Amino acid sequence: MQKEGERLIPINIVDEMKSSYIDYSMSVIVSRALPDVRDGLKPVHRRVLYGMYGLGVFSNRKYLKSARIVGDVLGKYHPHGDSSVYDAMVRMAQDWSLRYPQVDGQGNFGSMDGDPPAAMRYTEARLKKISDEVLSDLDKETVDFQNNFDDSLQEPTVLPSKIPNLLVNGTSGIAVGMATNMAPHNLSESVDAICAYIDNREITIDELMQHIIAPDFPTGGIIYGYDGVRDAFHTGRGRVVLRAKVAFEEIGNRNAIIVNEVPYQVNKAEMIARTAELVKEEKIPGIYEIRDESDRRGLRIVYELKNDAIPNVVLNLLYKYTSLQTSFSVNNIALVHGRPEQLNLKDIIHHFVEHRHEVIVRRTQFELRKAKERAHILEGFMKVIGTQDSLDRAISIIRHSANPQAAKEGLIEAFELSEIQAQAILDLRLARLTGMELDKIRDEYDAIMKEIADLEDILANEARRFQIIKDELIEVKEKYGDERRTEIDYSGGEMSIEDIIPNESVVLTISHAGYIKRTSLSEYKIQSRGGVGNKAATTRDSDFLEYIVSATNHQYMLFFTEKGRCYWLRVFEIPEGSKTAKGRAVQNLINIEPDDKIKAYIRTNNLKDSEYVNQMSVVMVTKNGTIKKTSLEAYSRPRVNGVNAIEIRDNDQLLGAYLTNGNSQIMIATKNGKCIRFPEEKVREVGRGSIGVRGIAMDDDDEVIGMIVVNDVEKETVLVVSEKGYGKRTAVEDYRITNRGGKGVITLNITEKTGNLIAIQNVTDEDGLMIINKSGVAIRMGMDEMRVMGRNTQGVRLINLKKNDEIAAIAKVEMDKDVEDAEENEEIEGTAADNHENDTEAPQADHNAEGNENSDSEE
Numbered sequence: 001m002q003k004e005g006e007r008l009i010p011i012n013i014v015d016e017m018k019s020s021y022i023d024y025s026m027s028v029i030v031s032r033a034l035p036d037v038r039d040g041l042k043p044v045h046r047r048v049l050y051g052m053y054g055l056g057v058f059s060n061r062k063y064l065k066s067a068r069i070v071g072d073v074l075g076k077y078h079p080h081g082d083s084s085v086y087d088a089m090v091r092m093a094q095d096w097s098l099r100y101p102q103v104d105g106q107g108n109f110g111s112m113d114g115d116p117p118a119a120m121r122y123t124e125a126r127l128k129k130i131s132d133e134v135l136s137d138l139d140k141e142t143v144d145f146q147n148n149f150d151d152s153l154q155e156p157t158v159l160p161s162k163i164p165n166l167l168v169n170g171t172s173g174i175a176v177g178m179a180t181n182m183a184p185h186n187l188s189e190s191v192d193a194i195c196a197y198i199d200n201r202e203i204t205i206d207e208l209m210q211h212i213i214a215p216d217f218p219t220g221g222i223i224y225g226y227d228g229v230r231d232a233f234h235t236g237r238g239r240v241v242l243r244a245k246v247a248f249e250e251i252g253n254r255n256a257i258i259v260n261e262v263p264y265q266v267n268k269a270e271m272i273a274r275t276a277e278l279v280k281e282e283k284i285p286g287i288y289e290i291r292d293e294s295d296r297r298g299l300r301i302v303y304e305l306k307n308d309a310i311p312n313v314v315l316n317l318l319y320k321y322t323s324l325q326t327s328f329s330v331n332n333i334a335l336v337h338g339r340p341e342q343l344n345l346k347d348i349i350h351h352f353v354e355h356r357h358e359v360i361v362r363r364t365q366f367e368l369r370k371a372k373e374r375a376h377i378l379e380g381f382m383k384v385i386g387t388q389d390s391l392d393r394a395i396s397i398i399r400h401s402a403n404p405q406a407a408k409e410g411l412i413e414a415f416e417l418s419e420i421q422a423q424a425i426l427d428l429r430l431a432r433l434t435g436m437e438l439d440k441i442r443d444e445y446d447a448i449m450k451e452i453a454d455l456e457d458i459l460a461n462e463a464r465r466f467q468i469i470k471d472e473l474i475e476v477k478e479k480y481g482d483e484r485r486t487e488i489d490y491s492g493g494e495m496s497i498e499d500i501i502p503n504e505s506v507v508l509t510i511s512h513a514g515y516i517k518r519t520s521l522s523e524y525k526i527q528s529r530g531g532v533g534n535k536a537a538t539t540r541d542s543d544f545l546e547y548i549v550s551a552t553n554h555q556y557m558l559f560f561t562e563k564g565r566c567y568w569l570r571v572f573e574i575p576e577g578s579k580t581a582k583g584r585a586v587q588n589l590i591n592i593e594p595d596d597k598i599k600a601y602i603r604t605n606n607l608k609d610s611e612y613v614n615q616m617s618v619v620m621v622t623k624n625g626t627i628k629k630t631s632l633e634a635y636s637r638p639r640v641n642g643v644n645a646i647e648i649r650d651n652d653q654l655l656g657a658y659l660t661n662g663n664s665q666i667m668i669a670t671k672n673g674k675c676i677r678f679p680e681e682k683v684r685e686v687g688r689g690s691i692g693v694r695g696i697a698m699d700d701d702d703e704v705i706g707m708i709v710v711n712d713v714e715k716e717t718v719l720v721v722s723e724k725g726y727g728k729r730t731a732v733e734d735y736r737i738t739n740r741g742g743k744g745v746i747t748l749n750i751t752e753k754t755g756n757l758i759a760i761q762n763v764t765d766e767d768g769l770m771i772i773n774k775s776g777v778a779i780r781m782g783m784d785e786m787r788v789m790g791r792n793t794q795g796v797r798l799i800n801l802k803k804n805d806e807i808a809a810i811a812k813v814e815m816d817k818d819v820e821d822a823e824e825n826e827e828i829e830g831t832a833a834d835n836h837e838n839d840t841e842a843p844q845a846d847h848n849a850e851g852n853e854n855s856d857s858e859e
Contacts, residue, residue, distance in 0.1 A: 025176035029340055033175035035182075037334040037341075037348065038355035039134065039159040040166030042173060044088045046159055047077040049102065052127050053135050063106045063124035070120050079149045082120070090117045093125060098169050099184035099218045100480065102131045112219075112262075112299070113269035130480050133162040140366040142359040160359040162476050164190050164352045166334060167212075178340055180333040183215035183232070183240065184264075188481035191473045197349045198466050205234050205346050212345065213488065214240075215328070220261035220485040221245055224325070229488075233345040236332035244324040245487070248311050251304060254288060255311050257318070259301040261485075263326040268292070271323040272301065278321050285575055285584070286314040310576060356469045361459065368455040371448050373420075378445040380421025381428075384411065385438060394425065507770070507811075508549040508557070508574060509583065514597055517583030518574045521550065548770045548778075548811035551603050558635055560600040560620065561592060562653035566645040568638035571603075579778075591641050600657040607636040617660045617685060620645065621668055621695055621707040624652040627740070628692025629683040632659065647691045658709040665710040667735065668695050669720060669747055669760040672702045676744030677735040680709075694741045706760040716762045717788050719769070720748045721798060723806045724755035728795030729763065729788045746792045754794055759810045767812050771799050774808045 035042050041049070051073035057064045070085045078085055091097045093105030096112050107123035110116055117123065127135075137160050145154040170184040193211035197203055214229045223229060224241040232238030242263035249256045262268055272292055278284045286309030293300040305314055319325040332343045336351060343351070385391045397414055401407035404426060411422040431437065458464050505521040551557065553572040560566050567590040575584045586592055600620070605612055616632040628646050635643070646654060660666075660680050669675040676696045683693060696704065710716050713732045721727035728748065735745060748757050763769065765784040772778045779799050786796070799807065 021176075029175040029178065030335065030338060033173035034178075034180055034333060034335050034340055035166060035171045035173070036158050037166060037336050037343065037351040039161040040164070040169060040171065040334075041159060041161075042088075042171065044078055044080075044084060045092060045102075047073050047155065048085060048089050048092065049127070049131060049135060049159065050138075050156055051077060052103075052125075052131075053138065057126040059104060059127050059129040059132065061126060063104075063126050066105075066107075066120040066123040066125050069125060076153055077148050077155050086117075086120045089125060096219050099216060100130055100163070100168055100187060102128050102134065102169075104128045112267070114267040130163065133476055133480075134159055134165065136160060136162055137359065137363050140363045142362045142366070158355070160363075162356070162472050163187070163480075164194060164349070166348055166352070170215075175340070178333055179331060181329055181331045182334070183328055183330050184217060185212055185214075186216035186482070186484045188477050189213060189216070189484070191477040191481065193345075194349050194353060194473060195470050197346070198353060198470055203346070205344060208345055208349070209233055213484070215330075215486065216484050217242070217264035217328075217486045219264050219266070220487075221263045222487045222489050224489050226488065226490050228327075228330070232330035232332070236330070236342040236344045236347070238330045240328045240330060242326050242328055242486075243319060243489075246315060246324075251302070254307065255305045255309070257303040257305065257311055257315055259303070259324065260299060262299065262301075263323065264328060266323045266326060268294070268299070268301070275303075275318065275322045282584075284314065284317045284321055285309070286317075308576065308578075308581075313572060313576075316572075353466075353469065356472075357465060360465045360468055364455050364458045364465075368452060368459070371452045371455060375445065375448045375452060376418070377421060377424045378441055378448060380415075380417050380424055381441050382445065383415050383417065383421075384425050385428075385433060385441075390415070391433065398426070503552050503554045505550065505552055506571065506576075508551055508571070508601075509772075510549070510586070510598055510601075511583065514586045514592075515583040516574055516586050516589065517577035517581055518551075518553075518571060519577060519579050519581075523579045548772055548809055549601055549603070550770075550811060556604045556607055558602040558604060558618075558657070559586070559590065559592075559598050560602070560645055560654055560657045561596040562599040562648070563593070563596045564644060564646040564648040564654050565592070565596065565642045566635055567592060567642040568607075568635075599654050602657050602659055604632065604659065607632075607638070615661060617662065617680075618645070618657055619660050619664075619666060619680070619683065619707070619709065620657045620692070621655050621704055622646070622648065622652045622692070623655050623703050624649075625668070625670075625694060625696045625698055625704050626652065626692045627666070627668070627683055627695030627707075628690060629660070629680070629685050630688055630690075631685060634688045644689055647689060649691070655704055656707045658707065660709050661711065663711070665713065665732070665737070666695075666707060667710060667718065667732075667760065667762075668707045668744070669705055669757060670696065670698055670702045670744070671705045671756040671758070672699070673720075673746055673748045673750040673757050674698070674702070674744040675718070675720075675735060675747035675760065676740075676742055677710075677732070677737055678740045678742075679737065682740040697741060697743045705757055708760050708762040710762050715764055717764065718747070719761045719763045719783070719786075719810075720757055720795070721759045721761075721771070721807060721810050722748060722750070722754040722756060722795070723758045724753065725797050725799045725801045725807060726754040726795045727786075727798045728793060729783070729786050730791045731788055732762075734791040749792055749794045751794060755806065758807055761810060761812050763812055769798075770811045772808050772810075773799065773801060773805050775802075775805050777805075 031043055033042065039046065052069055055064060055069065055072055057069065066086065066089065069089065070082050073085050074082055089103055090105070090109050093101055093103040093109050095101050104126050105123060106125065108118035109123065138156065142160040144157045146157050148155050166182060167185045167190045168187045170182040172181045173179065189212040193208045196208060196211050214223050214226070222243045222245055224243045228238040228240040230238070232240065244259045244263060245261035247258045247260065249258050262271065272290055275284065276290055279287045279290070286306050287303055288306045289304040291302040291304070293302055303314070303318070305311060332348065333340050334343055383390070384394045393414065394411060397410040398407045401410055407426060408419065408422045411417055411425055412419065417425070458468070506518040507521050508516065508518050510516045551571045555571050557569045557571055557574070558566055559569065569589060574589065577583050586598060592598070602618060607613060613633040613636040614631065618630050618632055618635060620628045635645070645657070648654060662680065664680045665677060666680055666683070667675055667677045686692070698704070708718065710732055717729045717731055718735065719727060719729050730747070735747070738744070748754065750756060763783045767783045768780055769783055770778065770780050781798070789795070
């Protein structure tokens with residue numbers, strides 16, 4: 001309710017909010033969060049240093065309680081919470097936070113593990129020696145002062161710093177509507193760059209970067225790649241990737257990864273705890289134990305590895321998932337003449353040099369004024385006590401004066417002195433009237449006159465002023481300069497993690513129950529056709545190896561499940577295991593549903609190559625004969641939880657998926673021995689979520705067992721294998737081209753002896769074949785051992801099966817020409833007896849094949 005005499009003024013709330021928010025934001029920007037480009041300090045840091053300067057706690061004095069310093073800064077200059085001052089002072093004392101700490105702390109000032117400092121009543125502090133250079137010449141009117149918060153004292157608006165503090169220590173702060181994050185740099189490099197700028201104002205940023213190479217972080221580490229650094233120097237914005245510095249050691253019989261330096265601003269304890277969680281979740285396999293062995297001599301984190309782990313692979317996973325690799329986002333925003341500006345490297349150096357130039361000018365003017373004042377007094381001394389007569393006359397005037405004022409007036413009148421000179425004469429001690437002291441006064445006057453001439457020359461000569469800036473910087477470099485701590489891996493930006501891993505050929509095996517591993521191809525030994533084979537893998541209970549895939553470490557693997565989902569892995573991300581190892585569950589590597597299972601795979605090259613992914617297509621086939629074609633581009637963006645590849649209807653499941661180039665021919669085979677061949681263009685390209693179209697028509701008791709994609713009709717042949725070990729190669733041309741959706745032709749004469757068809761593959765003489773049966777026995781053979789025969793035949797025996805064993809899967813692999821002959825011969829000799837027993841059966845198969853070659857029954 002309005003009282004009498006009061007007047008209400010209506011205000012637009014939008015305007016009021018706008019005005020108030022702008023006032024608040026400018027206050028935060030200018031008076032709290034952003035550093036001044038000249039001394040690189042925010043107000044709180046400047047006030048801490050000035051407060052300690054006022055208390056006289058220099059590097060050569062004794063320590064003072066932190067609470068005393070904080071109280072002084074709070075009471076005189078910084079009317080905010082005590083924690084804001086103490087936290088700022090603590091950070092200025094931490095050698096892992098600042099590249100060149102400015103406060104010398106005694107007591108518990110925290111740790112890299114994120115431990116808080118002790119309370120300010122327990123700790124003590126004083127200025128570091130380098131801070132003397134930041135505060136140097138503060139008493140020579142080199143900078144402007146302003147009133148403090150209650151107008152009772154004066155405080156500097158900026159410090160005259162000889163140190164390019166913004167460059168060497170960096171800063172970070174969040175204002176309103178903007179933020180700053182500036183990286184620290186090496187002092188020696190920074191001084192060299194500033195001197196180069198002074199010598200040549202037209203110097204380019206690239207030329208400056210020959211001196212100041214990259215940021216130099218207090219915790220060391222490695223800058224991985226140079227693109228972000230170049231961006232930051234040129235534009236004031238960039239992303240610098242940081243990695244820990246690591247070494248490999250052997251501890252006992254185990255390999256270990258040793259971390260000696262971590263990236264800047266990484267909390268060591270949190271990083272170790274997070275890594276332990278990832279190991280427990282099996283996202284980072286291969287780590288046996290993690291220990292923090294850091295002490296007062298330095299940092300040391302030990303990742304002890306399991307016996308079968310590859311150090312480089314584990315290290316890459318650590319880089320990928322933990323803080324052993326982080327990024328520092330450079331955003332160089334600082335206050336220039338009270339306004340926030342984005343600054344590149346040259347801008348920062350330019351403003352620092354301008355500041356130093358102003359400090360030199362103002363310091364010289366101050367020193368010149370003081371020198372002239374002293375010279376004026378010395379001139380008065382020499383007038384009065386220059387001769388014995390004048391001295392006697394002056395003493396007489398003083399003795400006969402009634403009071404000091406009369407004496408002063410008498411001296412002024414007698415010797416034509418100024419008031420200042422007369423007062424100085426009156427203030428002289430009698431000891432200064434001796435002849436020796438008079439000589440000293442004359443010498444001092446001569447020296448002062450030379451100094452005045454020198455100072456006037458400095459003010460008149462800009463080149464001299466800039467030379468002084470350089471000389472003082474070089475002196476600072478000699479005192480405080482040190483070696484660079486952060487190394488630079490220039491190749492990092494263009495180099496990906498997989499480049500560390502050899503791109504060797506491997507065999508991927510996936511069991512029926514979903515266990516996966518990769519094994520070096522050289523572990524498998526070549527055997528002749530008909531051999532019994534050697535033990536390939538250990539499986540659980542009734543589990544058996546269902547898929548064998550040849551690949552190289554750097555390829556991408558796309559996994560397709562029977563429910564029509566697609567998942568991604570790099571081959572090197574699949575755990576390595578020996579030939580007899582059972583591998584690891586796929587569910588631990590990709591987020592596959594518990595009731596789903598992998599049914600198909602695709603090996604691709606770089607999914608980031610837009611030309612490649614747009615050229616290639618993925619063709620899929622289901623058990624019920626549906627076929628679908630989608631551009632590889634639709635699968636080029638890996639997602640953790642996978643994507644839908646094809647819509648699967650009831651009682652159907654995905655069987656296979658292949659890459660095609662647009663000119664391929666597709667062949668689909670069924671378990672009853674039928675096969676259809678048609679051009680790829682008969683299947684139109686559809687989106688990821690579509691069902692697809694009919695690929696082959698089948699009888700009710702039939703189902704699709706596989707599909708192949710033929711790219712070279714003349715060179716490639718069709719290999720089909722039955723579950724009881726029979727197989728054959730047939731020319732592609734033996735299968736006539738039909739329309740999509742037909743019933744196809746006979747591809748293998750199915751009998752009780754052969755069993756149903758289980759696999760179809762396109763092969764050449766140069767290919768090898770890997771066959772694994774359900775009991776886990778594997779055999780590897782060359783396709784050049786199998787001759788090409790007719791289409792409607794029974795084929796020849798590929799592998800001798802014991803008891804009721806059956807073939808589980810086949811895969812085409814490249815033949816390894818470097819397998820040792822001795823191993824091969826040993827394998828062949830070891831199986832000679834078994835082969836001899838079956839010599840009559842295999843030719844019988846050949847005879848049957850030839851006898852039936854002309855009995856094609858086409859439907």
